[in-house]
Amino acid sequence: MSVPRSVAAHRQAVVELLTGATAARASHRLPLLEALGGALAVDVHAPIPLPPFDNSQMDGFAVRSKDIPDAGAELWVAAPVPAGAAPAALRPGFAAPIMTGAMIPEGADAVVPIEKATPDTFPDATARDAVVDLPAVAPGTYVRNRGSDIEEGALALPSGTLLGPAQLGLLAALGMTTVEVRQPLRVLLVTTGDEVVEPGEELTAGKIFDSNGTLLEASMRQAGLAVVRAGISDDDPTSLVTVLRSHTDPADNPVDVIVTTGGVSKGAYEVVRQAMSGHPVDFLPVAMQPGGPQGLGTFNDVPFLGFPGNPVSCLVSFEMFLRPALSEVLGAPAPRPVRNLSLAEPVTSPQGKHQVRRGTVEPDGSVRMEGGPGSHLVHALARSNALVQIPGDVTELDEGAEVEVWML
Amino acid sequence: MSVPRSVAAHRQAVVELLTGATAARASHRLPLLEALGGALAVDVHAPIPLPPFDNSQMDGFAVRSKDIPDAGAELWVAAPVPAGAAPAALRPGFAAPIMTGAMIPEGADAVVPIEKATPDTFPDATARDAVVDLPAVAPGTYVRNRGSDIEEGALALPSGTLLGPAQLGLLAALGMTTVEVRQPLRVLLVTTGDEVVEPGEELTAGKIFDSNGTLLEASMRQAGLAVVRAGISDDDPTSLVTVLRSHTDPADNPVDVIVTTGGVSKGAYEVVRQAMSGHPVDFLPVAMQPGGPQGLGTFNDVPFLGFPGNPVSCLVSFEMFLRPALSEVLGAPAPRPVRNLSLAEPVTSPQGKHQVRRGTVEPDGSVRMEGGPGSHLVHALARSNALVQIPGDVTELDEGAEVEVWML
Structure with a gap:
């Protein structure tokens, strides 16, 4: 019986265990919304600048600022510029009604908001020879310049970025419809115990329904993991070893991590301890309650975590060790507040x-x-x-x- | 131009708008893990007690406490009780090796942990006539009683409970494989504007890619909403009205909420304002930046929210108004930390x-x-x-x- 390890030391051991395993994950290309919650697998550079063109920040009049002296000026009203249009160049002495987001006409270099115009409403589009009084305006006023949010070719999002609504919104603004994301870590989840039966089956004397599988799969899914369920393994170490071998064959799409529940304590029938015999796995006490007994190591070179068998111990083990380690190693999920x-x-x-x-x-x-x-x-x-x-x-x-x- | 409404007052208006709409939602039955993040539609009562039977909290010896006087006693070792077994009754004068989670034999009423036994290891299962020295123990020690977590028939989870890992784990522990959950709110999401084109299409002069659709759909999915996308509506109010009518027919599975982006400001081409003419919708300034101009009301009796057109304004409108209102009215998502x-x-x-x-x-x-x-x-x-x-x-x-x- 070794001296119990501290919570912090065991968490660090889990971080180190996962660090190598997560280095070389494959990636795949997904439609933007299917990538929600995923991690970017490559640097993404902007294929276009944002904004794509100089545009107006206000509803108002696009003007050549040098047409208006300090005292203000009366200008002819040009054809209006709605958002989405490609306007004609603005002639000297004219002011073009312009809507928020609309393209600044060639020659114009500033926008006077409609509230500062006299009259302060746009003339009817059919009116001819309309004029407007406008105050002086500095060049660039209320103009959102092309590339001021991001220049063409600049790094939009670095590899590893977690793709939430704002990040996917940026990719859409850049015209992208798909994105290369890392494949989620695949975790093999095995619950063990002769006493455990699947929910929905018959519950005979001495048996309990398996809640660990559901509890941990739900937790893992929320943390962005892909879960491979191997059902319930009984207390025969041979059958557990068979299950683990079949999911860790290097030639046959091995899982990235193994998590078992139960069978890690000091009793007479500790199936996980027995199955790991000959593999580099430590079974050790952590100075924590619940969730004290923990297994940690590798099985066929796949990182292995052995959680205790009670449901609350499983949840606490996940929240105290695996989830924070994923946050640290992968950058996701976000740590608990x-x-x-x-x-x-x-x-x-x-x-x-x-x-x-x-x-x-x-x-x-x-x-x-x-x-x-x-x-x-x-x-x-x-x-x-x-x-x-x-x-x-x-x-x-x-x-x-x-x-x-x-x-x- | 009305006096701007405060952020708190507008949020409250959104809460009131949603309150009626969300009252009578249909429910459906889902496998446990597919219900992750959903809301329970009914009260769930425990079909079995938890634990289902008296069981041991420790690896140790199940005893009749009255067999051991204060000074301790030597008892015969009975057949071991592994977890999952239905043990025979414990005879007086015997102690049964018992594992954590295993059923307490009839007659036994306490467990002495293995560490307190002499010898402090379990005898070989084939040993005959083995004895063990045990200290006195109070009745009930290290016994987890049947029904001590929840009694059979007691309320396990009330209607409306959000189903996270722990709640689904409880349902599994109770032997359930499916659960009745409320259908998510269905939101019709329409982005508007002649200047907006779908990502992946050609970007001509004056046009921008739609990022609002992706940004808001991702935000809404994360908040547990089902999103119906109606693509981009141009600046013709007639076509927007046609889209809204087709999704709000009371006879044809109407959506629960409508959200539009753009067209709510004071410019000359405000398609959402124009389309809502004749419907009970207010367009008003909120004393907030960005996201100041907001629309709020109903279209064909469906709650309607008109967000402004810029992506950041959309996200801020969602986070400041719709998301908190969903938290308050539905109990989900959890408020932002x-x-x-x-x-x-x-x-x-x-x-x-x-x-x-x-x-x-x-x-x-x-x-x-x-x-x-x-x-x-x-x-x-x-x-x-x-x-x-x-x-x-x-x-x-x-x-x-x-x-x-x-x-x-």
């Missing part, structure tokens, strides 16, 4: 173990515990919206004490 | 307008502006990870001043 909140009730915690309690952040900003520390309390977990972090050296906290809370 | 951070640079803002700048939160926790206030700066937007809120009565902020930041 962290808040420092006050406890709505006193809490005790075991000496020397970092305790992760489930809680609900109340409308008043305080945090209340959901259920006790037991790692089997999946109903209490389902009522929670936060993980409450109680450091290893803290054994008692009063009502009102400040704690670190991770928002789920 | 709000932080109070210090400015990495001085900022100016127009008097009387709530300004929403785009920014990047630096590793040191300060926030830096991305691009200027211009609402066309979609490249600057794509580099941002936050919206910086500058209230209407603030015109100047020094470097280091504290501002409210919404994390995107």
